[in-house]
Amino acid sequence: MAMGTLWQLQFDCFPAEAGQRVLVSLKTIPDGVLSLNQSLVVSNKQSAPEFQYTWKPAERAIEVSVLDSPNITVRLCHQLALECEELRQPFHQQAEVSIHQPAQLPYELLLPCLCIEASYNHQDGLRNKVCPFKDQQEAYGPDLWSSTWFQDYSSIDKAEMVMSLNGRCPLHPNVSLCWKESAAPEATCQDIPNSTVSGSNQEYIFEEVDVHPQLCFKFSFTKGSHIECPHRIDPAWNVSLSVKFLQLHLHFHSRIPGASFSSAVCQWLSPSQCELEPPVYTVAHPEGLGPGDLDLILPQRVLRSCVLVWRSDVHFAGKQLLCLDVSHKRWGLLALGLVLGLLVVAILLVRWGLCRLQRDTPSKHHSRPILLIYSSDSEEHKQLVCAFAALLRSALGCPVLLDLWELNLVGRLGILPWMYAQREHVGREQGQVLLLWSAGSTRAYGLWQGKAKAGSGPVPEPHDLFGAAMACLQGELWDTPGTVRQSDWVIAYFSKRCGQRDIPRALRFLPRYRLPQQLPGLVRVLQGPSSSTPSWLRASSKALVCRLLKAERKGGLQSHPYQPWRTTTGRPCSTCSSQTAQAKLHLSSSC
Incomplete structure (x- = not known):
């Protein structure tokens, strides 16, 4: 107490008009340490001080001066809702300004809420406040976002991205999502369509999101924007x-x-x-x-x-x-050394290759669609189906209709409407329905007919592709009881996967082809008698099955229908490696 006032009490601002009485009461807990009760009548004879200012961006300062008024005290502050909050040290300073002596006030950050506040030196004088940067574009740049604290609450388990912000200036930005191409600060961020949300209490929440370090928040305010990416997030995939x-x-x-x-x-x-x-x-x-x-x-x-x-x-x-990396620099030196020697050979091979490609590739104008039906034996079997469908499309130049390639459409329509729509399209275009039979198909056929023993294995979905195809086939084959008509269905099976006896007796009157031995006959049925089988297609189809069998042996798996295995991969086995290499060579030259 002997040293004078050692503390200062600051209360949030509230408006007071001239002539009003203001009462200030203060007491401590516990009682008796300090007590204060004072009142003040707001004067109605006061005027606010007038001043001029000059912005000096190179010195990051504002100079304040007066022309003919008494001395005033000035400071810089950040304007919030009602209160103008003081700057943090060492930029929190008050300076006296007179006619002969202006004051230069330094600032740390150029912000839209940065204001100049002036008051007379006598007690309870009115204050005058000017915020010169509120409409200045320079105040909405990097300084604004560096003065804002971002707190990330994103959760991979909840598939939710949450970000809250707290800044020296009150902000209410528009917030959306964008995908940043790389972690580099200068990398562009592509906007995610229809991803704008409104915040509550400066907190912004996105639900059902793939939480990823490159999926970021984009804060847009006035004419500026800022990208903030999730903090300490490891990719979930x-x-x-x-x-x-x-x-x-x-x-x-x-x-x-x-x-x-x-x-x-x-x-x-x-x-x-x-x-x-x-x-x-x-x-x-x-x-x-x-x-x-x-x-x-x-x-x-x-x-x-x-x-x-x-x-x-x-x-x-x-x-x-x-994208595939085709910049094999080590191969570049080798290719440069061989290019002169291969130049003459290449000229001769161009003519031969064009003739062979024209002979092996049928005209797409006459190509007919193929609807590929299969049973879901395993994930490895699905890989075989996809690979075989891709080979048919590449070799025959015809559209192959496969549910695994149209899962979005299947998800919207359902497997039954999709199956019947594709069947109608194939019939209209005079195409073929190719039923790719396997050992698992035999069991699936028994389950579909209700002849499988209970408890002998998991029951398939009641409305899967195979069941829908069997119902469609049965309806087409028997228009009236006891009458079987011709159909455009054909059965194919890989000899390494199952035998002809695995095909049910009720379906054996349909054309059946053993692969890869009878592949030329299958091609003629699928694309007409005038079509020819590319020389590499038989080797490729055989290598596909060989690779699948090796993958199953490597993973210790048994061929069992409707078993949800984890996918394994492997190279083609040794007996098929030469044929696989020939197929690869031909496809590479065709490409």
């Missing part, structure tokens, strides 16, 4: 790209139960724009299984393009761009 057996393989590793992923071809329109092209290919974890690995096989034509990959079971997700 990743994908790798490779070429295996003349097809593009996407390998997903995910720790999200029930997640699904999609991919599509991407064609470059400009150095910074890559447009998605249909169709969209989708793969998903089987229901009831936890996280794990997934494989998605894309057809051969994708090898000439980049692909976009994204998580498709959420509302908001960024699309990752993946």
Whole structure:
């Protein structure tokens, strides 16, 4: 007490008009330490001080001066709702201004809420406040966002992105999501359509989101914007790209139960724009299984393009761009040394290759669609179906209708409407329905007829592709009791997967083809008597089955229908390696 006043009490501002009485009461807990009761009548004879200011951006300061008024005290502050909050040290300072002596007030950050406040030196004088940067574009730049604190509450388990902000200036920005191409600060952030949300208490929440370090918040305020990405978020899934057996393989590793992923071809329109092209290919974890690995096989034509990959079971997700690395520098030196020696050979082979390609490739004008039906034996079997469908499409130049390539459409329509719509399209275009039979198909056929023993294995879905196809086939084959008419259905089976006896007796009157031995006959049925089988197609189909069998042996799996295995991959086995190499060589030259 002997040293004078050692403390100062500051209360939030409230408006007071001239002539009003203001009462201030103060007491401490416990009682008796300090007590204060004072009143004040607001004067009605006061005027606010007038001043001039000059902004000096190079010195990051504001100079304040007066012309003919008494001395005043000035300071810089940040204007909030009612109160003008003082700047933090060392920028919190008050300076006296006279006619002969202006004051220069330094500031730390140029903000729209930065104001100059002036008052007379006598007690309870009115204050005058000017905020010169409220409408200045320079005040909405980097300083504004560096003065804002962002707190991230995003959760991968909840598929939810949450960000709250607290700044020196009151902000109410528009918030949306964007996908940042890389972690570099200068990388562009592509806007996610229809992802704008309104905040509550400066907190912004996005639900059903693929929480990813590259999926970021975009805060837009006035004419400026700021990108803020999730903090300390490890990706919940990743994908790798490779070429295996003349097809593009996407390998997903995910720790999200029930997640699904999609991919599509991407064609470059400009150095910074890559447009998605249909169709969209989708793969998903089987229901009831936890996280794990997934494989998605894309057809051969994708090898000439980049692909976009994204998580498709959420509302908001960024699309990752993946391209094959063809800059094999080590091969470049070898190619440079051989180019002169191969120049003469290449000229001779061009003419021969063009003739062979014209002979092996049928005219697309006369191509007929093929609807491919199969039973869901395993994930490995689905890979075989996808690969075989891609080979048929590449070799015959005809559209192959496969539910695994149209999962988005199947999801919207349902498997039964999709199946009957494709069957009607095939009939209208004079195409063929190819029933790819396997050992699992035999059991699925028994379950469909209700002849399988109870408890002998898991029961398939009541409305799956195979069951819908059998119902459609039965309706077409028997228009009236006891009468069987001709149909455009055909059965094919791989000799390494099952035998002719595995086909039910009721279906043995349909054309049946053993693969790869009877592949030429199957091609003539699918595309007409004048069609020819490319020389590499038989070796490729045989190598596909060989690779599948090796994958099953490697994983210790038994061929059992409707078993939700985790996908395994492997190279073609040794007995098929030479044929596989020939097939690869031919496809590469054709491409």
